[in-house]
Amino acid sequence: MRNFIIRRLLQTIPMLLLASLLIFFIFALTPGDFIDGNITLTLQRAAELKALYGLDQPMLLRYLRWLGQLLQGNLGYSLQYQIPVSTLLNQYIWHSFLLATVAMVMYWGIALAVGVASAVKPYSLFDHLVTVLIFAAMSFPTFFLCLLLIKWFAVDLHWLPVGGMLRTGSEARGMQWVLEVAAHLALPVIALVMLQAGSLTRYFRASMLDVIRMDYIRTARAKGLREHTVILRHALRNALLPIITLLGFELPGLFSGALITEKIFNWPGAGHIQLDSLSARDYPVLMGFTMFLAVLTILGNLLADVLYAWVDPRIRLRS
Template sequence: MRNFIVRRLVQTLPMLLLASLLIFMLFAKTPGDFIDGNITLTAARAAELKAIYGLDQPLLVRYWHWLIQLLQGNLGFSLQYQIPVSQLLNQYIWNSFLLAFVSLILYWGIGLTIGVLSALKPNSLFDHLVNIIVFAAMSFPTFFLCLLLIKWFAIDLHWLPVGGMTDTGSDARGWQWVMQVAVHLILPMLALVMLQSGSLTRYFRASMIDVLRMDFIRTARAKGLRERTVIFKHALRNALLPIITLLGFELPGLFSGAIITEKVFNWPGAGHIHVDSLAARDYPVLMGFTLFLAVLTILGNLLADILYAWADPRIRVRS
């Protein structure tokens, strides 16, 4: 197991280097930047600023300088916010993590529970109702669902706030602040759960149905084992193996999946500043955030490989 993990760690190093090169070249070759988009600057001042920030140097030289800074933990300097990118992300990334982590726990729990129940009663009334609800929730565009939730619960019923993370002008502390954040969290969390739980439900249902048809399940039942033991100890454990692959995409999904939701609900997260930086062509912020997501994707796939090897010893033997 240790050799398997070491091999996977070594394989991630060239992937990280290649990802950094692709990300840098993608944004570096994009026409225009924050300085070009500022129409108030004279040509001389724009040229001076590009020289200060090193934007007038050759691409490979700029990439090398950026890579050296990355190795030192420096993601660059935001031209729009005039602070280091790492400091900017640190201010907002934890708000995104809070929203996405709570949503993740809920929609994985819902997807697992409903998916297993549907698989145990295929083609039943419950299964058909679940399919209708799942496809209905998945068919809504993200921005439309968010606006619909705002209209129903914030404008029509006045149950929940329209957006933000706390009340406007609030200086609450302690438990009062926690309660404000919890109330403001409900609508964006509900939107993410509705959008994500449907696909997970389908995955769990399909995987569970395939496992329940296998010979070892019939053998377990023929041996007289209780149905609960057959389902939860034998069937569910094997049904979760294909789902491990999805975990590799959950880490970057914690931060990238809520970009539109954060913008609509004015949630002060990394996705919110990502959209603003995109409009302002603040490429250092975009490169830093995209590289952060790339690192999470690689780490997520590494975690999925390790979990596969732990759950199924045949994986690490063949590898």
């Protein structure tokens, strides 16, 4: 197992270098930047600022300089907010992490329970009803679903707040702060669960159906094992193998933020910062944050490989 992990770690080095190269040149070749978009600057002042931030240097030299900063843990400097990118993200990224983690736990739990139940009784009334509800939820555009939830639960029923993370001017502390955040968290979590649970449920159902039809499941039933034991102990463990890959790719999603959902609900997360930086053409923020997500994606893939090899030792022998 140790050799397997070491090989996988060594394979991530060229992947990270290639990712940094692509990310830098995609943004560097994009026309305009934050300084060009500031119409209040004179040509002389714009030239001075570009020289100050090194934007007038050759592209290859700028890439090597940016790569050197990344190796030191420096994601760059925000031209719009005038603070380091790491500091800026640290102010907002944990809000996205909170939202994504709560939503992920809920839609993975719902998808697992509903997917297994649908696979145990395929083509039953319950299975057909779940299929209809899944496709109905997945067919809603994100912005329409979010606005619909706001109208129902915030405007009409007054059960939940419209948006934000805390009430305006709130000075809540302790448990009162937790309850206030939970109330503001409810609507965006419901939106994300409705959008994500459907496809994941279909994955669980399809994987369970494939496993249930295998010979060793028939053998387990023929031996007189209870159906509960056959499904949970024998079928579910093997059905989860293909899902492990999906779980590894959830890691960057915990920090990337849900762009549309956070914007509509005014949730102060990383998605909100991405949209603001994109409109202001603050490319250092976008490059640093995209590189951070690339690292998380590669680490998530590595985590999925390790979990897969741990669950199925045959993977280690073939690698």
